[in-house]
Amino acid sequence: MRDPSHIDLAETGTNDEIHITSVLVRTIPKALPRIVADVGQMDGVEVHSQDATGKLIITLETDCLGRVTDCVDQIGRLEGVINATLVYHQMETSHRLDEIIEVESLPQHANAEKVRGAP
Secondary structure, eight states: OOOGGGOOTTSOOOSSEEEEEEEEEEEOGGGHHHHHHHHHTSTTEEEEEEOTTSEEEEEEEESSHHHHHHHHHHHHTSTTEEEEEEEEEEEEEHHHHTOOOOGGGSOOOTTHHHHTTOO
16 A cells, blocks of 8 residues: 555546646736636636636646646746636546435535525
């Protein structure tokens, strides 16, 4: 068994890994259209939201952690980007993403009735 403290995080994935990451990008507002176009050309990157103040919310879908960090760094170096901040990261195996989850088996939230709008 490998010692986790000695794993090279930049090594390629097992081809069964899917890394899903959300990133908040702050830009200079007048550079926003060009940055959206540049980011939209990157493999595995999708722009979900943007606003006139220069904020973008994007997701990355990659096959290894090293590609996540490389992509965030690449976005952060685009001209007009103030910063790119990783907000969320989850790694799953591809077969886990295909599993059907039974709703009844999910834990109930303590405020589930309030969330559903019950009085």
